[in-house]
Amino acid sequence: MRCSVFVCCAILLSTCNSQLTEVKQMLNNTSLHTGLSEKIGNFSIELLYHTTQAQDKIANLIISPITVWTILAVIAEGADEQTLAQLNRALRLTPRLKDETQKEYQEIVKWLQVKTTTVELQKLNSMFMDEQNTPQRDFVEAARGYDTHLISVNFSDPNVTANSINNLVSSVTHGRISQLVDSSNIADSKLILTSVLYFKAQWTVSFNSSLTTKQPFSDSTGKQLGEVNMMYRRHTYPFANIVTLQARVLEVAYGKDNRLSMLIMLPNPGVSLNEMFYNFGNVSLDTIFDELKVSVEQYGEDEIDCFIPRFKIESSLQLNDALKRMGIVDLFDERKARLPLMSYLPVHVSQIIHKAEIEVTEEGTVASAASAAEFSNRISSVIRFEANRPFCYLIIEKVTNSIVFGGVTFFWSVC
Structure with missing residues (x-):
């Protein structure tokens, strides 16, 4: 029996009025601009383009590429054969440099946590696993390398599991995104990966x-x-x-x-x-x-x-088609997906959803x-x-x- 992995992301941008005292010395240091950061940047532009192309109709959109990259990088740690090869190509990852990639990611992610008086940027990656289907230890350790934390839940009760995930998302986004998943998303899943990002900032110079x-x-x-x-x-x-x-x-x-x-x-x-x-x-x-x-x-x-x-955009995106355009195909195919290092049970990814909203006003960016x-x-x-x-x-x-x-x-x- 095959089970599906349900993957979701949530981001929020909002408005704030305050003052910032942030260390400045790293802004003139470009050492973190190359290597993994550059690869993630290339992935981000490609994802934005293909997400735009994959829409059923032309529409404004907002997306957080780095949350999607992070989730897929975690999945790649559990993948093998063509599934792994396709993920590595899209993510610009080199299999033999796994440890180095995780170290570089950890250097990057520590700068994605900001909490000052004018800028707040918070990121949380979580892996919800069925308590009856413990993931393989090596996969759990690899996920931690991407700042992703394991949370054990009871998938036999979809309502409780959905509430647990939504409560976490709501907490990180300060109540602005209160429902990322529902019980129907949980029913056939044994593993759910989430990446949540919250951003709130004031323009340095506001508009009148x-x-x-x-x-x-x-x-x-x-x-x-x-x-x-x-x-x-x-x-x-x-x-x-x-x-x-x-x-x-x-x-x-x-x-x-x-x-x-x-x-x-x-x-x-x-x-x-x-x-x-x-x-x-x-x-x-x-x-x-x-x-x-x-x-x-x-x-x-x-x-x-x-x-x-002055604008406000809300996006509820299903990213499967966009990622397939980027060459990630087998991951979504129940017959072809190879994720043996992720779970003892055969699994595939059923869908990747991404919910986001942004509001840009005279004071700053809400979201x-x-x-x-x-x-x-x-x-x-x-x-x-x-x-x-x-x-x-x-x-x-x-x-x-x-x-x-x-x-x-x-x-x-x-x-």
């Missing part, structure tokens, strides 16, 4: 709500789709036109030390989001930040007229090919950055260059 106005929002060809409440601020934001990306990039910082920030990537007029995502294969996050740094050094006193929508940068029209004039057409946004933890959240927008209605 009295300057928010209704403005048109168009598609990449210029056709108007609707209206949006457009926030406005004139400030010396880091800004660059990344030629290889075919997009303009603006960085909006959180807190007092620029530890986390939102990158808003606006494709050039006539360039679609799909084209911009394709160009990411030739542009690294370090390259983007380097170009933004150059912009600050050369044009640090130039002001930017920044227009970005190597060569590249060239262009800084045209930055002499004696104010640059206008207007996110009034489809764009991509990434929330970055800058010590590790981790994409903790990412999303795309296609259309808006006034909110």
Whole structure:
């Protein structure tokens, strides 16, 4: 008899007003930007692209790629044969470097726990296992290497198990995501992996709500789709036109030390989001930040007229199709899945769900090919950055260059 493994993630971004006192010395140290962090970043961009493509209809979305990477990395510790090979390819993992990968992950994850007066970032990975089906000891130890904790529950009572999981998720997300699973998700499962991420921060420089106005929002060809409440601020934001990306990039910082920030990537007029995502294969996050740094050094006193929508997005995603597009196929096939190191019973992954919400307001967020940068029209004039057409946004933890959240927008209605 085969049983299914049910995998789920939950993330939340919300608004906060406070002050931050965070250590700054690591922000100039790029030692954590390469190796595993770079691999996770590449996975994150690919996942965001394929999740967008796998939707039944075009829709705005928010996702936390690093929570998905973490869960799949834990599953890979229990996998074998083609199931393992497919996971390793998608996750950019090298089997012979397992111990090194876990050590690198532990270095990264310690920076994903922030609790200050203006920024809070909390992450919790858990593995709910049927108390009648104890997992293999080596797998439990490997899961701990990815900061994932084992919780024993009684799967014979789906309601109790669902409540246990939902209570944990609700606690981490401060009650904002109260139901990640229900009893129907539990019925045929023997193992449930969860990864929960909570983010709450204030902009370093807030927007003035009295300057928010209704403005048109168009598609990449210029056709108007609707209206949006457009926030406005004139400030010396880091800004660059990344030629290889075919997009303009603006960085909006959180807190007092620029530890986390939102990158808003606006494709050039006539360039679609799909084209911009394709160009990411030739542009690294370090390259983007380097170009933004150059912009600050050369044009640090130039002001930017920044227009970005005030928005709220809620996503309830089923990631099976997106991951299959990334080559992870056997994991979801009851006949082909090979997870012998995970459980004594034959198991496969039935579905991976991801629930998230983000709210961006005037106060903050609720919830190597060569590249060239262009800084045209930055002499004696104010640059206008207007996110009034489809764009991509990434929330970055800058010590590790981790994409903790990412999303795309296609259309808006006034909110």
